[in-house]
Amino acid sequence: MSKVLMKGNEALGEAAIRAGCVHFFGYPITPQTEVPEYLVKRLPEVGGAFVQAESEVAAIHMVYGAAGVGIKCMTSSSSPGISLMAEGMSYLAACELPCVIVNIMRAGPGLGGILPSQSDYFQATRGHGHGDYQLIVLAPASVQEAVDLMTLAFDLAEKYRNPVMVCADGMIGQMMEPVEFPGEGRGEPFKENDWELTGRKGRARRIVNSLFLAPEELFQHNIHLKEKYGRVHRDEMRWELCGGDEPYDLLLVAFGTMARICKTAIDEVRRDGLRVALFRPITLNPFPLAACRAAMDAMHAKGQVLTVEMNMGQMVQDVRFAAEGSRDVDFYGTAGGIVPSPDQVAAEIRERLAGVRATTPIRLWSGAGLCCEAQGDGVPCAGTDGTCDTCGRAMPAPAAQPAPTGA
Amino acid sequence: MSRIQIDSIRCKGCGRCITACPKDLIAFSQELNDRGYTYVDFTGHQEDCSGCTLCAVVCPDQGIEVWNFKDKQTFVNTAGLTENMTHYCPGCTHGVVHRLTAEVLEELGLLDRAVGIAPVGCSVLAYEYFNIDMFEAAHGRAPAVATGAKRARPELIVFTYQGDGDLASIGGNEILHAANRGEKFTVIFVNNAIYGMTGGQMAPTTMPQQKTTTSPLGRDVETTGHPLRVSELLATLRTPAFIARGSAHDGKHSLQLKKLIRRAFEYQRDNTCFSFVEVLSTCPTNWGLSPDESDAWVESTMMPYYPLGIFKQPEAPAVAATGASHDH
Amino acid sequence: MITDTATLMDTEVLMAGFGGQGTLLAGKVLAQASMEEGREVSWLPSYGPEMRGGTANVIVCIASKPIGSPLIEHPRGLIAMNLPSLEKFAPKVKPGGVIVVNQSLIDKDPRRDDCVVISVPSRELAQQAGSARAANFVMLGAYVGATGAVSVEAVEHAIAAEFAGDKARFIASSVAAFRAGVEAVCPRS
Structure with missing residues (x-):
């Protein structure tokens, strides 16, 4: 297939369809809005649907619902919206539901700005919801790589039954570059599996759940997840x-x-x-x-x-x-x-x-408490009047001493 | 002459069947069962039992089955529920609402393609009780999960089962927009005017002056607003829907409630519209009342504020912007 | 015309103007045309909170090998559609670069003796070509004519592809405007 000139956000949408994604749930936010705007036109052509959710909170839980019934789906957002999805991501990871989340990062914290940023690195890599879980996080550097990693994201999501985040910045999303897409038309659905909820007909009933009131069971569940993340760390590092x-x-x-x-x-x-x-x-x-x-x-x-x-x-x-x-x-x-x-x-x-x-x-x-002016960074700031003699910046506050006990 | 069979292990001794029996044929045993409850016994004369099944209808614990005078079983515990004994307090009507929902799914032949969604709240463990494929959702998000599931697989029969904190408070946005989009799933909304699982805090549906742990002097409507009438609120939406309110506080109302639930699932089965049934339910533990007193409180205090009825149905002409098409 | 062949091989051009002047579109056409000639390209717009008005600019990079940074502080080309863009970006153009100035709106010399400065009455030429709104393509034509960054035919093809379908009525005037821009800097012999 020949190359086409495409915006990163639109290319992400098309790549999702080529990977078999048929449902998208999301809420408008700059600078990722072209992803849903592209998919709302394209998904009906492959028998899928787009739902504009009432919030990012709802969007990620719609993903939870659709992924839970075994349908390839995704959402996309930008930093503040991703924050709202923290809850749902924890549930998705806990229930081991495969899905793809795109974060077209903008500058924060708070409402921040809408220009490109990479300030969600901690959020993405530290699993920003509650509990011990991890996302697989992929970071493209070009529109073509965004397409390639989107394909990989759906594969890894299915392979490990885990949410995968494609973490790009506003520049990738807004930029146009030539891209080549894999395959033709809509990609394959999930392979036959034993976890999707499709109605109990002909089999034992299934439950998608992350509540384990017995601590031993919850510990075992955590061990199971940890083992899985261990496999991911062993086999899926790319650089x-x-x-x-x-x-x-x-x-x-x-x-x-x-x-x-x-x-x-x-x-x-x-x-x-x-x-x-x-x-x-x-x-x-x-x-x-x-x-x-x-x-x-x-x-x-x-x-x-x-x-x-x-x-x-x-x-x-x-x-x-x-x-x-x-x-x-x-x-x-x-x-x-x-x-x-x-x-x-x-x-x-x-x-x-x-x-x-x-x-x-x-x-x-250049790093808290490390002098950026001194020869060879990594040297602690030093000074007597509260500012560094070398770089002139305020000195970091000394660590608080424990208050004396007794009176 | 008919007969009933009481499963004394399942019985939590709430005594609702004793109140329900028109012939006073059931009474508390002198014994405790293995779970520590004073269970009930059939103590009347066999020939006096008419087989009306009201005792079984009001039992929240699937503890009673009934045979008619021809020894034909006329009340069978539904295959739509597992045999797990629920964790609900004695006299709590969650068990009744579970059973009515499961019976409807069974009677409509929908169990094999049903997917239920449990909330966070007392019914968080509903996935242990409904004998079908189940999700457990995050607090308040069940309508979003249901939207995703139903849109992705429209052939499924999807329902959420939510309490008042889950649906009317933290999940207010999700239910409003799911209803407004006309998502074709069913909602069973259990309103017992309090947060149960966390120990009796004020809910959006708590009655004025009702004492809870977070409104110890009684709910002050000046600072906490008035109880939220979710059914009436949703009925103002232009989107076609079936929206109704029933009650599970006694046998007669439970049977009426079942008809509403049945209609709700029929609308979903026929791909007609969003369907929503609010249920007035009891919380004897956190209300500080006996099961009997709780049932009476629903009728005396809740029902005047939360009138029963159908607030919206898809067959009705479009509702005027000024209000719902019902009167009460 | 420009004689530095190294400049011809790999180049970057910043197109800047008011929102609505068609700078992003002209940039896209240049990128599309270059891509069709087998070059590596990137098209990076500035974006802000406003949907209309304000300034709009785009950097198009054209290269023979994969493009590193799509963000260029000192581009080799500038197409300035309005005065604020000229004032802001002309000082940043690399020595030896090309600056195309929209003479219809700008009555100022960028004072870059080390660059090739081309002033084009884009609005007038566009009107003659059939549509005053095609001034962006006049400017693009002047840039392409001056630098040979891409072939004239490839741009004309890209314009036709861009307006294919229900905007086909814009093709003729846009192509005519583009040619008028090319001919303004390299008259047909």
Whole structure:
């Protein structure tokens, strides 16, 4: 099939249909609205239906209902709407119902703004509803990859009976790029299974439930889920290492749109002879810890690691976890819908590798309590009058001492 | 001469059958059953039993079956419920509403394609009792779950079973919009004017001056509003629907209620419209009343405020924007 | 015309104007045409809370290899449909780039001696071509004529594809406007 020029949001919708999705439940929110607007036209053509829910809360529970009766379905939203879906996601994961949730991230917190952001990394990867559960989280960096990961999302959802989130930012959603779709027309429904509620005829009745009042039973259920997540972490990690074939002095770690911007920045600084590689996790959960560590270990001892994110430092925690203290991991990023340009990232790289002072107008933030100005980040701020002598920022408050007991 | 058979293990000793029996043929035993309840016995003369079945109709625990004078069984516990004994308190009419719903599904031949949705509240464990495919939904979200299930598989008979906190409070938005969209599933809404499972807090349907743990001086309508009449509210919607209110507080009303539930499922079976049956139900434990007193309280206090009847039906002409098409 | 062949290979153009001037559409046509010529493309709009009015701009990247950042701070091309866009973006164009100025609405020199600046009376040319609303295609034509970023035929084909169906009545005037723009910078010999 030839390529078509399509907006990311619309491509996500078409990819869902090619993956066999026949029902969509959602509520309007910028910048993901083209997903439902596309599907409301397309779903009836494949015998499916679109329901505009009264809220994101209702939408995710409609997904629970449709997934529970064994129908491939999805919802999409953007950050504040995803927050409202937290409850339903916990139930879906607890009941092991397969479905796909798209988050076209916008800047937060609160109502925030509508411009691109990656500030829902924690929300997506830490399973933002209650209880011990995990989503599988996929982060595309192009419209074509959004299509490919949408297909994968439905496959993984069915394979592991777990909700899968496709986590993109407003740029992917709003951008047009050429895409090629897999297959023709509507994809396959779920394979025959023993969990969908279809009426008890000819078999024992089934229950979709997450209530376990006996603690032992609930513990067993948690163990069962944990084992499943273990398989996901073992088998489903996906990543990309760009520029890893040659030696490098700096490893950038970035996902989604930010990773593309880093690639352009790397192309630019390579002309100056700077040696930089990019590690891009494609699965945010499971985060490819071992591969990320291997990309670090491939560097000499003084090699630097820098995560670049459109947030105030979230994935950097996983990258530090991957490093396990073997080397410092710094953070560079912006929030609020401001997307760092390739020039800004390149300037940051030059400053780190060539000692060239960045002329970046926005001084990017570098981790609480860690001085961003001192040579070699990761050095704690130090000062006597409440501000850091080096970077001038307010010093973090000292840890509270336990109040003396007795009076 | 007819006869009844009382399952003394199932009996929780609520005594509703004693009140229901027109011939005073049932009485409390002097014994406790294995579950610690003072169960009931048939103590009258066999020839006095007319086989009216009212004792079985009001029993919330599937504890009584009836045979007529030809020794033909005229009251059989429905195959629509499992044999699990419910966790409901003695005299709570949830058990009656469960049974009536299950009987209707069985009589209409719908058990094999029914999917029920349990709420959060006292009836959270309804999935243990209905002998069909069941969901357990998050608090208030049952109408959304039902929307998803019914839209995805229209051939299923989908119903939600919700209490007043679940439906009228936290799930107010979901029920309103499901009804307004005309989703073709059925809702059984059990209104007992209180939060039961959490221990007797004020519900949107709590009566004025009614004492609960969160309205210890009685519900103050000045600060907490008036009890929500959900049926009347939904009946104002233009979307065609069947909306009715019945009561489970005695045998006669329970039989009338069953007819409403039957109509509701017939409308769904025929793909006609959204159908909604509100049921006035009892909560002896949290009301602080005996089962008998509770049944009487429904009639004396709830029914004047929550009138029984059909508020909307699909056959009726479109309802004027000013109000429902019923009078009371 | 432009002689730097490296610029011709991979380029980015920022189109900016008022909402309703058709900048996003013209950008889409350029992207579509380039895609059909086998190039890698991306089309990244700015988006804001307003549905109508305000400013609208789009960055189209055209390259021979997969595109890294679709967001470009210093593009090699600028099509400025109105004065605020010119003032905001002209200083950001890379030295040696191309700036197409909508002369119908802008009476100001961008003062970029290091760029090729082309002023086009887009509205007048569009009117002559049959529709004043097709000024966006005049501007696109001038850019394509000046840079050869994509073939004229590919753009004409993309315009026809964009308006296929119930908007087919716009094809003739849009194509004519596009050609008028091309010819304004490279007159037929």
